[in-house]
Amino acid sequence: MRTMRKHLIPTVRGAAAVAVTLTLALTATACGDDGSSSGSEGSGEGKIVFWDNNGGPRTAIWKEIIAKFEKKYPDIEVEYVPIPIADVQSKYDTAIQGGNDSLPDVGGVGTAYLANLVVQDALEPVADRIQDSSLKGKLVKNMVDSVRAAGGDDKEMYSVPTSANQGTLWYRTDLFKAKGLPAPTSWDNFYKAAGELTDQGDNKFGFTLRGGAGSIAQAMEMMYAQSGIDTFWNGDKTTLNDPKNVAALEKYVGLYKKDTPSADLNNDFTKMVAQFDQGDIGMLQHNLGSYTDHLKAFGKDKIAGVPMPPSAEGQPRTIVSNPVDGLGLFKASKNKAAAWKFIEFAASAEMNSLWNEDVGAIPANVDAANDPWIQQAPPTKAALQSLSDPQTKVVQLPYYLPDWNTISKADNEPNFQKVLLGKMTAKEFCDKVAKELNEAQADWKEHS
Known part of the structure; x- marks a missing residue:
């Protein structure tokens, strides 16, 4: 029988973790x-x-x-x-x-x-x-x-x-056609469309983003796709707070309230998809799972989806691993x-x-x-x-880390909302998450 290791207690550190680990091991042995x-x-x-x-x-x-x-x-x-x-x-x-x-x-x-x-x-x-x-x-x-x-x-x-599954940029082909805009197959096209499709006075927006539950994984998709950084780790240190990723996050969150609805702050994926499917938003970044919802809302002729664009023309596409x-x-x-x-x-x-x-x-x-x-x-x-x-x-996102979900969801989603609200900088956010990930990686390597 393999020893029950610390991985099973993702949020406990040090001596307390060892004590719980030993208890689990003894319990499993006692069960036979x-x-x-x-x-x-x-x-x-x-x-x-x-x-x-x-x-x-x-x-x-x-x-x-x-x-x-x-x-x-x-x-x-x-x-x-x-x-x-x-x-x-x-x-x-x-x-x-x-x-x-x-x-x-x-x-x-x-x-x-x-x-x-x-x-x-x-x-x-x-x-x-x-x-x-x-x-x-x-x-x-x-x-x-x-x-x-x-x-x-x-x-x-x-x-x-x-x-x-895979991250996809969904866009309203009818709205793009009306404005004479090219498909968002490059980041220049994406940001141009986000601005030109926005008319706040008429409550129309070029994009909707995810600020509530699940926001960080979605932000990472946008960051790595724009930066072109193709690995999550550089040795035992994460690339999350690499200056190119920080710059990409700054550009992404800069869309909030300028080219997106203010309600995006609390969007989980359900609210985000529903908001997009109401018809007044030009683009949405989500995975393939929402395709049928978009088809029901608009029909096949008014909706299209493209993979996340490469960081620049001629560069390989960099996408984060979906489960x-x-x-x-x-x-x-x-x-x-x-x-x-x-x-x-x-x-x-x-x-x-x-x-x-x-x-x-x-x-x-x-x-x-x-x-x-x-x-x-x-x-x-x-x-x-x-x-x-x-x-x-x-x-490859580090799903193997016991603390991955805690770090990338519950512990830091409120901080991502602070970034959207301008109460925390993109660099401060990335540095905080990176520090926690580096510690989790070191902990995992020590006990694996």
Whole structure:
């Protein structure tokens, strides 16, 4: 059994963390099995349990895929268990402490909490299985890289990627056409359009930004795309407060109240998308997940989406890693052979395409790229092309850090609002967040 390490207590430091870690380790030992035992390959037949990590919105498509799988493999039965997305990480943690019988054979696993499962030794490495399967060479490289990075082990993979999202600049083609503006495929075009589409007296704005929950990750997308900095770390120090990123953040927040509504200060993604879809705003930066909302609001002829522009003409595109969804094989499974058959089937080109068409995400299987639905969804096609482009540089956000969510969300979102209000400078904000990230990185390296 791997020792339960400090990663499990992300907000505790020093001696207190050691004490809690020892308590967890002793508790897991007392239970006799923390879910990290090696399980077995099994017969390749019989029943397996699958946990859907976003049960509800995806239930129908998973049941369709499961039915097709059971038709192909009539000797395998899949028990489907939908888990609400907000509960999935705690559900896994509780099950790991409960032991083998509490865990599924296969589970949906996102990169945002992958490291938490890896450090508890709950997942089976899958790199060798991929190499020996029909998935060899069939997975988008940048998604594979994100999975490796998120697991904190660049030599191994602990989930099979199935889909990803990506930051997109959405824009109203009808408003751009009326003003004779080019598409926001460069930052000069973007900022020019933001100004020219704004008429505060008529309550029309060129852009809407996210100032509430989730604001920092979105700001990072804008920063790294503009700066062209293509790595999150320079040694053990983050590049977040590099002068080029600070300058990019200054330009981004400079839009607030000048070319954006003042209500943006408290926007989470739901409010931001709803505000854009009311019809008086020219541009929005969000991911592909809001595409269907925009289509309902405007129709296909009045909305378009492009990947985040490169920092300058001729430069490679730099995009921050969006969470990659995937399927994990749990180490405690007593029927890994059957569980792997299910993973391989679900990640195959046909099923992966079917699933991503339903949820509106980017398929991980490269053979899905030319499927009709992608050709008919230009923003998704453009996102897939940019993500698959070998010139594209993906800035891997450190999801593996136990303190990542605390630092990049709860602890600093109020400070980002201070930047928007002019009560804190962009440099002060970046320096504060960078200091906390550098400390978290040093802490992680010391205890990993």
